[in-house]
Amino acid sequence: GAVVSQHPSWVICKSGTSVKIECRSLDFQATTMFWYRQFPKQSLMLMATSNEGSKATYEQGVEKDKFLINHASLTLSTLTVTSAHPEDSSFYICSAGIVTWAEYFGPGTRLTVL
Amino acid sequence: QQQVKQSPQSLIVQKGGISIINCAYENTAFDYFPWYQQFPGKGPALLIAIRPDVSEKKEGRFTISFNKSAKQFSLHIMDSQPGDSATYFCAATAGTASKLTFGTGTRLQVTL
Numbered sequence: 028g029a030v031v032s033q034h035p036s037w038v039i040c041k042s043g044t045s046v047k048i049e050c051r052s053l054d055f056q057a058t059t060m061f062w063y064r065q066f067p068k069q070s071l072m073l074m075a076t077s078n079e080g081s082k083a084t085y086e087q088g089v090e091k092d093k094f095l096i097n098h099a100s101l102t103l104s105t106l107t108v109t110s111a112h113p114e115d116s117s118f119y120i121c122s123a124g125i126v127t128w129a130e131y132f133g134p135g136t137r138l139t140v141l
Numbered sequence: 142q143q144q145v146k147q148s149p150q151s152l153i154v155q156k157g158g159i160s161i162i163n164c165a166y167e168n169t170a171f172d173y174f175p176w177y178q179q180f181p182g183k184g185p186a187l188l189i190a191i192r193p194d195v196s197e198k199k200e201g202r203f204t205i206s207f208n209k210s211a212k213q214f215s216l217h218i219m220d221s222q223p224g225d226s227a228t229y230f231c232a233a234t235a236g237t238a239s240k241l242t243f244g245t246g247t248r249l250q251v252t253l
Contacts, residue, residue: 132184
């Protein structure tokens with residue numbers, strides 16, 4: 028079946044550095060991917076909608092200059108957390124689909140900022 | 142109006158019992174209602190989904206009941222097993238190409 032992968036699965040970085048997270052659709056093309064953030068024991072919060080070949084659409088309250096999204100191909104979207112701080116520590120998850128855009132979620136990336 | 146309210150927050154069920162999780166929504170434009178299962182440290186996985194033109198959908202031990210007039214839908218897990226212990230999220234979207242609105246999640250524990 029269709030799979031969405033993420034890389035890395037976990038990352039630890041120092042405060043002030045930037046971290047890039049990749050989301051790939053492995054056997055289908057995804058013109059749209061979604062990026063979510065999830066804090067411990069909480070629900071998923073949509074951060075942005077990533078559109079292939081165009082600018083991402085960010086949810087209210089999400090800093091577009093801090094969370095850079097690039098959807099350069101039909102199988103790859105990247106989320107870059109720039110100048111990361113401890114409060115950016117979270118579980119980041121992407122999703123994509125074929126019939127709907129809600130079908131497949133990636134395994135998530137655990138970001139810890141020291 | 143965009144909220145999806147989910148209850149209970151946590152649920153403990155004995156093995157073999159029925160787990161029931163409820164969700165309610167306000168936005169009448171919602172037309173697709175998926176349920177997701179999430180294990181600790183993993184991404185959510187689509188479990189089952191329903192559209193408002195049917196009142197019930199069953200896949201194996203998992204059943205969604207949908208009440209359009211009450212704007213409520215629920216997940217029933219029959220013959221609950223310890224392996225079902227996970228967090229369950231309901232969600233809703235208006236159009237398959239639209240973003241999801243998630244419920245707050247229910248942490249299910251199935252005891253032996």
